[in-house]
Amino acid sequence: MSRHYDTVTFLSDYGRTDEFVGVVHSVIRSLAPATTVIDLTHDITPYDVRGGGLLLARSVQYLCPGVVVAVVDPGVATERRAIAVEVGDGESVLIGPDNGLLAPAVAMCGGATRAFSLTNADYHLEAPGPTFAGRDVFAPAAAYLCAGIPLETLGEEVDPNLLLPGILPVTRLEDGDLHAEVLWVDRYGNAQLNLDPDELDEFAGAGEPVTLTFADQSRTAQRVRVYADVRVGEVGLVTDSYGLVAIAVDRGSAASELGLTPGTLVVVSTIDDGGRSVAVSTPVSLGRTNAPRAFTTNPEEPR
DSSP: OOOOOOEEEEEESOOSSSSHHHHHHHHHHHHOTTOEEEEEESOSOTTOHHHHHHHHHHHGGGSOSSEEEEEOOTTTTSSOOEEEEEEGGGTEEEEEESSSSSHHHHHHTTSEEEEEEOOOGGGSOOOSSSSOHIIIIIHHHHHHHHTTOOGGGGSEEEOGGGSOOOOOOBOEEETTEEEEEEEEEOTTOOEEESOOHHHHHHHHOTTOOEEEEETTEEEEEEEOSSGGGSOTTOEEEEEOTTSSEEEEETTBOHHHHHTOOTTOEEEEEESSOTTOOOOOOOBOOOOOOOOTTOSOOOTTSOO
């Protein structure tokens, strides 16, 4: 018996200048009139698959159970697959290109239950050209699922282990320094690092200031609890709402002031190298929270 979904969460790099977002909404509405479409964002940097994947991973534990349509697709109309990935034993389905975009969120949901390549053209729109998969393939697939069509009807089942993985940077220890990377810059200019607070504590000592080196400058950074604790003229390190270390300044943009962008290398050094303990480099992990009505959970975990 197929699941009933009544919500589609939609994110893309389409922006709002063209008609693309509205057309996708209308296609879903025409095929599944009772479906609610939630726009997560459409301002992902064009073609930034990694940035889109990280955004979805940060968000997924807070999303309403249902269907996600994610479109950041520089390989549209090539041989890359269009896929639907079931998570939580069918509690939710993520739809998008098989280019690594969905992989971090699928991992956050405890892994894929099943996956399908959207090859059944009976559930696509006829198209004058192949370059708008959001309209012609992904939106119809989401709408048909919400209309009660079983997932397996939409195409061929594929091995989830063969889907393209997401590529995320890990910190590393080099010449006594901790090398990190900016993952994301939010609207306020706070720069999230791929750095866990516990890892930073082990490297430099809990709560101790450190030196940050990036591009052609170095700054001392104070460890603070909240953004308001960063003093004027200082650089702060805050544990952000996703549990990772972020670089911040007082009521301003750390990214603009310091020249930080996603992908910027940040070298972390202790103020006094003598006697400091260091941590083994570990992969970044966006932690689970106790968010209400989480999008999905690992089926093995209590709900």
